[in-house]
Amino acid sequence: MICLMTLASVYQSTDCAISFELFPPKTSEGVELLCKNVERLMQFGPKYFTCTYGAGGSSQGTTLEVLQKVKQITKLPVASHLTCVGSTVKELEAYLTEAGRIGVDYIVALRGDPPKGTTQFEVTEGGLKYANELVELIRGRFGDLGIAVAGYPETHQEAVDFQTDLTNLKRKVDAGADIVITQLFYDNDDFYRFRDACEKVGIEVPIVPGILPVTNFKQAKRIASMCKAAIPQSLESAMTEADDDQDQFRVGVEHARQQTIDLVNNGVPGIHYYVLNKSEAAAELLDGLSLTSC
Template sequence: MKRSPPQQPFELSMTLADQYNSDGCAISFELFPPKTDAGIESLCENVERLLQFQPRFFTCTYGAGGSSQGTTLEVLQRVKQITKLPVASHLTCVGLNTEQLSDYLRRATEIGVDYIVALRGDPPKGTTEFSVTEGGLRYANELVGLIREQFQDLGIAVAGYPEVHQEASDAQTDLDNLKRKVDAGADIVITQLFYDNADFYRFRDDCVRAGITVPIVPGILPVTNFKQAQRIAGMCKAAIPISLADAMTTDDSPEHQFRVGVDHARQQTIDLIEHGVPGIHYYVLNRSAAAAELLDGLQLAGQA
């Protein structure tokens, strides 16, 4: 199928919630900061390829404990120059006090960051429990509150967990935590990756019953090999459906595993669109091939 022609960029002044107030399915892509200059150049080339799918914005993570914050801002500045689209920086409570958090937010706004993905953050490598930095914050809802108090113009996304956060005692506790983040001022919820759409629909229904009215945006990772799927799913406690595991393990060739993973993500995407999701956030791992394959020809927001 033919891809839709490029359209004019969305207005940079559009709020984060506004991105999901139009017809169709608004998409966004998540990047991570490369470790080398060559990696940044490769990332920029992939960003240019992804523009054909008319994303609403790009996000960028940073390393554990804020180890690559500077590179994250460099990446976002380059992406904004290339795309003329809004950009979002991840920000966690790990290893930073409130003064340092505010300083990062100031630097982010100075280089043109539009949105923040506000997270508590995972415990540093080698530890199993989150530890509050002296003078810092314990929970993501506190980070949302700090942003709302000091940087009112920044859009805020928070994380949701269709299969329950691994540290939550139960699903209701996890949902209560999400409600606190939304009540503190979050504009949207972006979910952790999942491989079974039924988990997302159940989570979305639970959010509605809990009084969460902001857009719930599913997060999709197109896996391209089974070992990668196992590793990433193990990190976030996402279940891999038996059908996907069986299909990927029948042939260990890179071509077969790529095709199976992309086809699965494409079917997830089609089903999510048919179920009326306001948007989809793709974890693309700084590559464009899998995302381009799965999105080719699909009817998305703003496309002819």
């Protein structure tokens, strides 16, 4: 496997490194549309693309197919999400081996959410319990792969408290993670508090904020409730007072644009955009912006 750049080196520039997250489409038409949107997103100079997979490990194969296509189109590094859910260590190793074979450069290492219909994470027999164990596996057996882990500015929904969640994050970083990508948030102050707290406990890797533009308020509330992200009252009021769907789109994109400007002005090393396989919102909010950190 030839890695175009290490994951750590992506964030060593004075520019704010942009990356985009995709998910595996369910149809061939969806794949075709995704590829068109990827081509459109290339105008903003992303450093890499990531791709999730379905709950419980479904669509893993499609994830690798998508990443292979994206790499062919963009010639950029690509990252696969990988969770502990429903997999033995041998199955995780088999996936990592195949990911390396087809040219995946980085892994977003996650414990993973409980499968649909359940409320608690259950360890698969012969599997792993925590994300730090997955990081240790990758770092020990697949050292060429860059590793990103997840951070939660507003605390993981299953964590006892913020400090416990932060301790768990440091455990993942100490196990060998290159960067932290945060869960989505809509108030930058939440991110800055989180970043400061990370620094205080000795987390020294790049902390990359994750942004999801609000383009549909009903969908935004559902996603935010799933990941325990608060929607500011000002944004909620503006969205609910919008005249129509297009006006909601405009309000949400402008909020994400202002988030981006503020984050760049406050020296973030990069921003990871959750684009939901679309390009319109990202194109609107990034158009004309200077992404050089101050």
